[in-house]
Amino acid sequence: MADSGSAAGGRAPxxxxxxxxxxxxxxSRHFLDRPAAAGRVPDVVAAMGGAHAQVMSAAELSVGLRxxxxxxxxxxxxxxxERTLVKTFGPRGTVHLLPAAELPLWTAALSAVPMPASVLDRSARLDGRQTDEVVEAIAAILREGEPLTVDxxxxxxxxxxGDWAADPVxxxxxxxxxxxRQALHVAAHRGALCFGPNRGRKTTYTSPDRWLPGPADGVPHPTDPxxxxxxxxxxxxxxxxxARPRDFARWLSAPRPWATGLFASLGDELRPVAPEFATPGDDMYELADEPAxxxxxxxxxxxLxxxxxxxxxxxxxRQLIHPGRAAERALSATGQAGTTQAVTVGGEVAGLWHQKRSGRKLALTVELFGRSTRKRRAEVEAQAERVGEILEAVHTLTFGPVEAGKHL
Structure with missing residues (x-):
């Protein structure tokens, strides 16, 4: 991963x-100040903690920008x-790209994260025995043959x-x-399933054991939960x-008390910090070996x-990353981030953008909050050009209001 380093004259930890x-x-850690060298795609995805891939073009752009x-x-x-990346259900049970070599680490960790309570009526839920049975069935089926569509x-x-698994609930x-289907992402978290290549417009699933090459980096990854x-x-x-334990809990969609206990279990590996912007008494932590x-x-x-x-x-x-109008325009009603495409300046949301593709043409619209300077517009134009390169399209850029709704 990228490291800021401990430069002479740096601020003490x-x-x-x-x-x-x-x-x-x-x-710096996200390679958003300076992109990583070409060919380091798995390293970049590892540094991100996975690339959200529910919208595949968004994952491609996230990785390409870095x-x-x-x-x-x-x-x-x-x-x-090359199969150095794998598409699977990652943090929060959502679709992510992860480094293939690190899948054992992720499955060991994610399979041990407490699951949030189901929103389904109790009569519609899978119990623990049924979940185990479904996961074991998925693992056996996918190890036996080629990738399968969900049907x-x-x-x-x-x-x-048995027929109970077919109940339309x-x-x-x-x-x-x-x-x-309630156990689909659980099967991925237990290492029984990952995505295979699309068959036409249809998604397929396959076994990581069949699909992925063996470890090639020589680095053992922990499989103990x-x-x-x-x-x-x-x-x-x-x-x-x-960050606070509750920030980590939100990132994983896990219980806060569990995350607090997990942070405590690392003991002296973590040190409490009190950034200038922190709320008094609201402990934040960083790694004890962080440089200045x-x-x-x-x-x-x-x-972009x-x-x-x-x-x-x-x-x-969230409120510092989305200052002023950004909170209203770029966050969902529940405070969820990422539901819009955001223009960031120095790590803060300073506008919105939208894209509309037609064949090889890509029309980009950028709305900047507040007064924009000629220099800022030139920086946006350079980013728009890079977006076009990543998405392999001929782009046009318009500055104006972005009316697109939020992606929920």
Missing amino acids: TEAPGWADVCARRL TEGTTRQDVRDALWE ELSEAVIART MPAFTGMWPRW ERALAELVRRYLRSYGP YPAEPPAPTVR LPYFDAYLVGSQP
Whole structure:
């Protein structure tokens, strides 16, 4: 991962960092101040803590903005040809790209995260035994053959487990899904399932054991749940720190008390910090081996971040990253970040942007909050050009209001 380093004249780790210091470190760790060298796609995805991929073009853009010369095709090649990335259900049970070599770490950690209470009626839920049975069936089915569509997998799971798995109890976009589908992301978290290549417009699922190459980096990753969870805390704080246990809990969609206990279990590996912007008594933590903050934060960088970019989703406090109008325009009603495509300046949301694609043409609209300078517009134009390169399109840029709704 990128490291800010301990430059001469840097601010001592024990001194209270300011907001600009924290933003500078996070931007560096995310390769958003200076992109990583070409060919480091898995390293970049690791530093992000995974790239949100519910909207695949957004994941391609997130990775491309952080890596020199990378296009969407490079990300696709890493995923489907080189298989150095894997598409699976990651933090919060949402679709992510993760480094393939680190999948054992992620499955060990995510399988041990307490699941939030189901919103389904008790009569519609899977119990623990049924969940285990479905996961075991999925693992066996996918190890046996080629990638399957969800309908093909559904038929096979029901045949192995029984008619109860077919009960249409889960509300879906159209109609109802069968009961077993509640365990789909659980199967991924336990290492039984990942995404395979699309078959036409249809998603497929496959077994990581069949799909992914064996470890090639020579680095053992912890598969013990306790060790894996501790490593996940370290990685989160390296990329998003300083942070509170509840920030980590929100990132994983996990209970706050559990996260507080997990932080405490790391003992002297973590140190409490009191940034200038922190609320008194609201403890924030960083890794005890963090170097000094840079004496002079780098000049503000302009970035056009896509939907659910990892930097926006994982960073806290929300109200500082989304100052003024940004909170109203870029956050959901529940305070969720990433539901819009955001223009950031120095790590803070300073506008919105929208894209509309037609073949090879990409029309970009950018709305900047407040007064914009000629220099700021030139920086946006440079970013728009990079977005076009990543998405392999001929772009046009218009400055004006963005009317697109939030992606929920």
